[in-house]
Amino acid sequence: MFSMQELGWNPFFEDQLQPYKHQGFNVGRVVKESRHQYRIYTPQGVVNGDVSGHFQYTAINRADYPTVGDWVVIRQCDDYAQIEKVLTRASAFSRNRAGSETQEQVIAANIDYLCIVCGLDGGRNFNLRGVERYIAMTMEGGAKPIIVLNKADLCADKDLALLQAQSVAEDLPIHVVSAMTHEGLETFSTSFHPGSTIAFTGHSGVGKSSLINALLGRSALKTGSLRESDLRGKHTTSHKELFFLESGAMVIDTPGMRELQLWGSRQSLDDTYGEIHEAAKRCRFNDCTHQNEPGCAVRELLIDGSLEMERYENYLDMRSELHFLESKVNEKKNHERKAKEKALSKLIRKSQKNDKRQ
Ligand SMILES: Nc1nc2c(ncn2[C@@H]2O[C@H](COP(=O)(O)OP(=O)(O)OP(=O)(O)O)[C@@H](O)[C@H]2O)c(=O)[nH]1
Ligand SMILES: [Mg+2]
Ligand SMILES: [Zn+2]
Structure with missing residues (x-):
């Protein structure tokens, strides 16, 4: 059983709870989401649940629905919970859904850090443009990015990989680690304070679940081999889930994104x-x-x-x-067009000057 503080509760959420106090409501944190079914931790224990009819009626966007990491107000009936409200998120890692700027897909909520995991396995799992994009998305949602270069055991030139990562993530923490040999994991895990929440993202197969298993010290999560032909992952993790580390921090595993999606x-x-x-x-x-x-x-x-x-x-x-x-x-x-135009007008001005001189 965990206390509210251990689950990451703070005054930002406390303020939002006032209207629900003394009305038979309970509050908890979503730790698992799978096909609109939620698992919620409360100080009284674990409960499964779904959103209430009222919630469905008032929700406008997909982003209004609960996601892993969310604090939710629930009405509990025996061992089932009806989610009535999602408390405003302190931070979130989301991406835009196609078609509309307001269609946001929230990947994880109320996270302090987002680990952007890359795989140094020689495949296309270490991609600077991808990293850049993830950094931008993380900042936008209010979490702090951490760059994690995993599979160090398979990398011949770790210094080069580090330099490359620094070229796009100058001021950010970068960790070169291996879920396999545990290299770099001790230093990496010192970034995790008790009560803080850290989500893991990155392409399928980079080793997000393996890293979380290594941090947990047990094989809680299923991991999967890569396709031999192109070293791509096989989408082993299919839902998001939050786990508790012994240090008191919480980590969220998420399904990998397809490399194909980027390119x-x-x-x-x-x-x-x-x-x-x-x-x-x-x-x-x-x-x-x-x-x-x-x-x-x-x-x-x-x-x-x-x-x-x-x-x-x-x-x-x-x-x-x-x-x-x-x-x-x-x-x-x-950008290229503007640069060309600028160069051209510079050239024109120069030749005009020359004309005047003659
Ligand atoms: N050599 C080596 N292999 C690793 C390391 N970390 C993970 N792997 C392997 O990489 C493969 C993919 O690992 P997963 O942990 O399933 O990757 P994931 O990022 O969770 O993938 P999805 O759940 O599909 O998004 C597995 O075969 C792991 O054993 C590492 O540090 N070194
Ligand atoms: Mg996984
Ligand atoms: Zn249609």
Whole structure:
């Protein structure tokens, strides 16, 4: 059993609880989320639950729904909880869903640190542009990024890897570690204070679950081998979950993101999700985002059961990754265009000066 402080409670949340006091409500922290089912830790113990009808009725966005790390106000009935409210998050790691700027997907809530895990295994699991992007996303959500270069045992030139990471994360803590040999883990774990929450993110196969197992000192989490052909992970972790370390800190494991999501093209999205691509042709609106528009043929597939929710969500994830990538590419093109224009006008001014002199 854990006290509220041990679970990470603080005055920021206490203030929000006033209206619910003395009304038969309880409060707890979400430690596991899987298909809209939640596991919640309260000072009285562990309880499973779901959001209440009232909650569903008043929630507007997906981001309003609870996620791992959230503090929730619950009404408890025997060993089942109905979540009535998600307390305002002190921080969150989220990404934008495609189609709308307000469609946020919250990966973990109320986290102090986010470990951006890379794999030094010679595959494409150490990618500076990816790291840069994760840093930006972390900062935006109010957590502190920590760069974790895992699989040091497989890396021939660790100093080079460190230098490369420093080139995009100058002022941030960077740890070169190995979940296998435990190299660097002791120093790494000193970043974790009692009551603090640390989430792990990164591509599938970089060793997030292995690192958490190493920190826990037991094999609590399933880990999976990489595909031999391209050293990509196989998406072993399928849900988010929070674990308690002996030091009193909490760590959150999250499912890896596909490398493809970062470097894919629109064609690869359509190829991967052929049935969605086909159905989309029948949507009422040409620019349907398949999220909440009327007459959406993709959502029809969800309703009639021919498209699984998880596959649909993966599709949305990959699409939003692509949007991000496209906007980055456009940004770069704009930057290059401006630089060219500047150079050209400089050249023109120079030749005009020369003309005057002659
Ligand atoms: N040599 C070596 N292998 C490692 C290390 N850390 C993890 N691995 C291996 O890498 C593979 C993937 O590890 P996981 O912990 O499942 O990776 P993950 O990031 O949790 O992957 P997803 O759950 O798919 O997102 C497993 O075969 C691990 O044994 C390490 O430090 N050194
Ligand atoms: Mg995992
Ligand atoms: Zn649609």
